[in-house]
Amino acid sequence: MSHVPPRLLRRDSFLGLHFDLHPQKTDTSLGADIAEEMIAELLRRVHPDYVQYDCKGHAGYTGYPTDVGWSSPGIVKDSLAIWRKVTREFGVALFIHYSGVWDSVAVEQRPEWAREDAQGNPDKNATSTFGPYVDELLIPQLKEVADAYDLDGVWVDGDCWAVQVDFGEAACAAFSEATGITAIPKSRQDTGWAELLDFQRDRFRRYVKHYADALHIHKPGFQVASNWFYSTLAPERPTLPLDFVSGDFSPGDSVNTARLEARYIASTGLPWDLMAWGFNKGDDAAWSHKPAVQLKQEAASVLSQGGGFQTYYQPTRAGWIDDWLVDVMEDVAAFCRERQDVSHKTASVPQVALLLPAEAIYASSDRLFGPFGVALNPVHGLLHALLELHYSVDVMAEWRLVDAIWNYPAVVLPETTAIGDDLKSELRSYALAGGNVVLVGAALCGQFADELGIEPVGEPKERSTFVRGDRSLASLTGLWLGVVPLSAEPVGVRFETTDTRKASFCASTTNRLGSGSVSGVLGPLGTAFHRTHYPAVREFLGCLMAHAYTSPAVSVDAAPTVEVSLRKRGGALLVHLTNLAGMQTASRYALIDSVPSPGPVVLGIPLEQRPQSVSVVPDDVPISHEWHDGTLRIEIPTFDIHCVVVVE
Numbered sequence: 001m002s003h004v005p006p007r008l009l010r011r012d013s014f015l016g017l018h019f020d021l022h023p024q025k026t027d028t029s030l031g032a033d034i035a036e037e038m039i040a041e042l043l044r045r046v047h048p049d050y051v052q053y054d055c056k057g058h059a060g061y062t063g064y065p066t067d068v069g070w071s072s073p074g075i076v077k078d079s080l081a082i083w084r085k086v087t088r089e090f091g092v093a094l095f096i097h098y099s100g101v102w103d104s105v106a107v108e109q110r111p112e113w114a115r116e117d118a119q120g121n122p123d124k125n126a127t128s129t130f131g132p133y134v135d136e137l138l139i140p141q142l143k144e145v146a147d148a149y150d151l152d153g154v155w156v157d158g159d160c161w162a163v164q165v166d167f168g169e170a171a172c173a174a175f176s177e178a179t180g181i182t183a184i185p186k187s188r189q190d191t192g193w194a195e196l197l198d199f200q201r202d203r204f205r206r207y208v209k210h211y212a213d214a215l216h217i218h219k220p221g222f223q224v225a226s227n228w229f230y231s232t233l234a235p236e237r238p239t240l241p242l243d244f245v246s247g248d249f250s251p252g253d254s255v256n257t258a259r260l261e262a263r264y265i266a267s268t269g270l271p272w273d274l275m276a277w278g279f280n281k282g283d284d285a286a287w288s289h290k291p292a293v294q295l296k297q298e299a300a301s302v303l304s305q306g307g308g309f310q311t312y313y314q315p316t317r318a319g320w321i322d323d324w325l326v327d328v329m330e331d332v333a334a335f336c337r338e339r340q341d342v343s344h345k346t347a348s349v350p351q352v353a354l355l356l357p358a359e360a361i362y363a364s365s366d367r368l369f370g371p372f373g374v375a376l377n378p379v380h381g382l383l384h385a386l387l388e389l390h391y392s393v394d395v396m397a398e399w400r401l402v403d404a405i406w407n408y409p410a411v412v413l414p415e416t417t418a419i420g421d422d423l424k425s426e427l428r429s430y431a432l433a434g435g436n437v438v439l440v441g442a443a444l445c446g447q448f449a450d451e452l453g454i455e456p457v458g459e460p461k462e463r464s465t466f467v468r469g470d471r472s473l474a475s476l477t478g479l480w481l482g483v484v485p486l487s488a489e490p491v492g493v494r495f496e497t498t499d500t501r502k503a504s505f506c507a508s509t510t511n512r513l514g515s516g517s518v519s520g521v522l523g524p525l526g527t528a529f530h531r532t533h534y535p536a537v538r539e540f541l542g543c544l545m546a547h548a549y550t551s552p553a554v555s556v557d558a559a560p561t562v563e564v565s566l567r568k569r570g571g572a573l574l575v576h577l578t579n580l581a582g583m584q585t586a587s588r589y590a591l592i593d594s595v596p597s598p599g600p601v602v603l604g605i606p607l608e609q610r611p612q613s614v615s616v617v618p619d620d621v622p623i624s625h626e627w628h629d630g631t632l633r634i635e636i637p638t639f640d641i642h643c644v645v646v647v648e
Contacts, residue, residue, distance in 0.1 A: 005091035007152060010223045010244045011271035013049035013093065014344045015336055016310030017042075017329065018155075018248075018275055020097040021317065022057025025105070027074025030063055033320035034079050039086040042321060045330045047337070048092060052155050052310070053083045055096035055145055058125065060105030064148070068141040070105050079319050084149045093152040095223070096145065100211075102158030103127050106137055113137075116168040118186040126162055129200075129207040130170040139214045146219050153223030154215070155246060160229045160369040163204050165197065175199050188366060201368050205240060212241045232264050233370030235358035237399040244271040248312055251277035252590065254298045255583045259563070260376070260383055262305035263395040264356055266348065267404075273308030278328070282590040289313075291593040292331040293641070297583055299336055300642035303343040304565040304576035309336055335641075342567075342574050342617050342644040349566035349573065350407040351392040351553060354383055357416040358397035364417070378414035381530030382440060385538045386412065389545060390556035392566040398423050405430050410549040414526040415441025424448070432514030436548045438521075442481035445520040452520045453487030453511035465494040465523070467507055469536025473498055476537055478524035480507075487511055491544050494523070508540070510547045519548040535560070555604040562598045575645040577601060577636070595641050603634040605647065617644045 023030060056062045061072040064080045080096070087094045104125050107114035113133040114122035127133040142154060172184045178199060185193040212224045223243040230238050230245045245265050249257040258274055265272045276298045281287045295311060302309045311332060315321045361375045370376075379395070386393050393412075396404065398420070405411060405426060413419070413427075428451055431437050439445055439452070442460035449456055463480045466473040476494065483506055492508035510519035521544060529537050538560065554575060556564050565576040581596045610627045614634065621643045625634040634645060 004089060007091055007093040008049045010050065010093070010095075010153060010225075013273070014308045014340050015048050015333055016050045016052065016273065016308065017046065017048045018052040018097065018310050018312040019315055019321075020052075020054040020057060020312070021063060021314060022059055022099075023054065023061040023063040023072035023074070024059050025061060025073065027072045027317060029076055029318040030072055030074045031077030031079040031082070031319050033316065033318035034077055034082050036082060036086050038321060039083060040090070042326050042329070043086065043090045043092055045326055046333045048333070050093035050095055050152065051083065051087055052095040052097050053080060055080065055098045055154075056103075056141070057097070058099045058102045058104060058158050060099070060103040062141070062145075064145060066141060066144060068144050069137050070109065076318070080145070080149050084151075088150070094149070095153045095155055096151055098142065098154050098156055099158040100138060100156040100162070100226070101127055101129070102162040103133070103137070106133060114168075115164060115166040115171070118167050120167065123164070126164055128166050128168050128171065129163060129203050130166055130168060130174055134207060134211055139211050142211070142215055143218050146215065146222055151222070153225070153243065155225050155227060157227045159208070159226045160204065160234050161227070161371060163368050165200055165366075165368060171200070171203075174203070194363070197362075197366070197368060204368060208242070209240050216241060228370070230265065230268050230270060231261055232356060232372070232376060235264065235356055235361070235397040238268055238270055242270075244273065246273050246275065248275040248277060251280045252587060253585065255301055255580060256380065256384070256585070258298055258301040259387070260380055260395060262302050262307055263383070263393060264397075266305045266307060267394055267396040267400050273310055274302045275310045275312050278311045278313040280584070280590045283587050285590070288591060289325065289328065290591055292328045292335075293595055294584060294592045295328070295332045296335045296641050297578075297580065297595060299332060300578045303336065303339050303642070304563070304567070304578055306343060306346045306348070306567060308344065338618050339642065339644060342569070342646060343576070346567040346569045346574055348394050349392065349553060349568050350394065350404070351409060351566060352386060352394070352549070353401060353405065353408040353411045354379065354386065354393050354395045355401055355411070355413045356395050356397050357414065357419065358399075359420060360416045360418070377530045378416070378440070378524070378526030381526035381528065382412060382414045384533065385525070385529045385541050386545075387563045388538050388560035389542045390558060390562065390564045391545070391552065392554070392564050402426055405435070408435070409551070410436040410438065412438045413440060413444055415444060415524050417443050418447055419444070428513075431516035431518050434515035436516055437518045438545065438548050439518070440521045440525050442479045442522060442524070445481050445483070445522050448518060448520065451511070451513055451518040452509060454483040454485055454509060454520070457482035457484060463496075463523075465496060465505075466498055467492060467494050467536060467540040468500070469539035472536045473500070474532070474534035474536035476523055476525065476528045476540070478528060480523040483509070483522060485509055489547075491519070491547055492521075492540055508544045510544065517548055519544055553605070557602040558600070559598045562601055571648060573605070573647040575603060575647070576642070577639065577645070578642050579639065597638045597640070599638065601636045601639070603645065605632040605634070606630060607632045611647050613646075613648045615646045617646065
């Protein structure tokens with residue numbers, strides 16, 4: 001090739017491909033079918049900024065000939081060498097997929113490297129972050145492979161989500177020395193359990209910092225990510241020397257996972273990307289590849305939050321990638337590239353901030369890090385309801401919310417047991433100064449009774465109840481707080497049966513506080529909506545939000561399946577519209593090959609002056625607009641999966 005472009009750093013990269021095979025002891029043909037022309041054709045057609053290829057999977061065997069650990073006996077050709085040769089010729093960065101804490105063959109061959117459970121049994125998969133594994137295998141092996149193949153970086157898999165509480169001798173001794181607690185707790189019922197989890201979480205942070213520092217020193221410019229660290233699985237203020245945040249979202253519940261993770265990770269301020277699985281499977285069925293349209297819908301959830309996007313595929317065990325699969329990659333890549341200038345590294349226009357209650361999630365979990373399962377359901381549910389109501393939402397943990405709250409017109413808190421005094425004080429000051437706080441759940445509303453202008457009546461109780469939407473009632477069963485409104489204005493009511501002639505009870509309120517407001521849903525709306533997605537529950541929330549937040553930056557008249565995200569680049573306002581109609585949610589419908597049109601979308605944007613220009617990306621989406629009396633009205637008769645209205 002006459003001109004080779006410089007390889008992009010990961011922080012500047014937008015589009016990637018990920019291939020992993022998790023080499024096994026039983027493999028017999030690794031690399032046998034890999035050919036330089038196959039890779040070159042893929043790179044010519046897809047134009048990725050980087051490729052992540054397999055190095056070592058969870059089984060612990062490498063796919064390259066290592067002198068440090070255990071190579072798979074099935075290596076026929078050195079796949080990494082061929083991928084490096086061709087990616088170098090095309091100016092494409094090459095990262096590796098490498099399993100960290102999860103290394104099955106390492107603990108089989110070196111049992112002293114294994115973490116131990118509460119009964120003293122060595123783990124068959126997880127290594128100990130208190131043992132020599134990191135210094136005797138992980139760091140030496142990564143140095144070896146980084147040098148041998150001139151790699152650009154590593155994506156460490158099986159890391160924070162694979163680490164487990166370690167009861168081994170070294171771990172217990174370190175805990176006792178640090179805390180003075182000699183009776184090692186074994187469960188939540190034992191004294192010192194919270195301290196043990198906090199200590200081992202900190203140990204994992206030190207473990208990651210140790211290997212990241214060692215690799216950065218050994219090979220300056222080598223880029224490191226610990227899969228899912230600084231996502232909702234580890235929702236902490238960034239302190240570690242990681243070069244980017246990345247994770248592979250659910251192969252099945254993909255859009256729902258991506259739209260929460262993208263919004264949360266974007267709030268960290270770190271370079272980031274998310275990975276879609278290029279395949280899924282139905283009930284009692286084998287893995288099958290997703291059509292391009294399904295991956296485009298998943299990609300849109302990432303692009304609309306300013307992140308990079310990559311797709312995960314598995315070649316054959318021999319490394320072959322068929323042409324029909326490249327066709328899909330090429331189609332999805334073209335979709336992303338067409339939107340890159342109005343998506344990648346754009347900034348959020350602050351509208352609604354949704355709290356991810358990290359402190360309560362950590363306190364309620366017996367895991368060191370996520371996934372935290374049902375603990376996130378209230379956040380998922382509220383996010384879905386707010387997005388269906390066409391609010392532009394950012395998701396952030398306490399550490400970020402305290403920093404950013406004054407930029408947001410409205411802040412929503414999902415049901416949680418309680419929040420800390422510092423955040424409560426900040427929320428009160430924010431409301432007094434003109435902010436709008438919306439609280440959900442019996443516990444939070446009880447904690448903010450004074451700010452809500454209510455008097456609780458007794459303790460919260462489990463109730464079977466119904467709330468009213470625009471055209472129907474829906475069940476919203478769970479823990480409800482009974483109240484007497486004082487200065488609060490009742491907004492929504494609930495009924496014990498579907499007979500609305502019978503007694504009704506206060507279900508939501510709003511209260512002026514200083515120049516702002518504090519509003520509350522007295523029951524478990526986030527949890528209920530996540531479980532049911534009943535339209536009436538969403539509409540019930542919409543009624544309260546209309547009272548609490550009266551002046552959004554964009555008004556939207558569209559189907560609930562149209563998701564709106566407000567971004568900006570320079571002086572341009574970017575209105576991302578994502579069509580989630582027909583998205584895959586059930587395992588019996590694991591693959592989708594069409595997305596129904598959402599129908600017309602009408603936007604209203606308050607603007608004091610007539611805009612210089614209004615356009616749309618892609619430019620084949622029909623659009624009309626007019627500015628009159630301080631409002632820009634935009635109408636889009638139809639669009640496919642995702643478009644961006646650009647107002648300058």
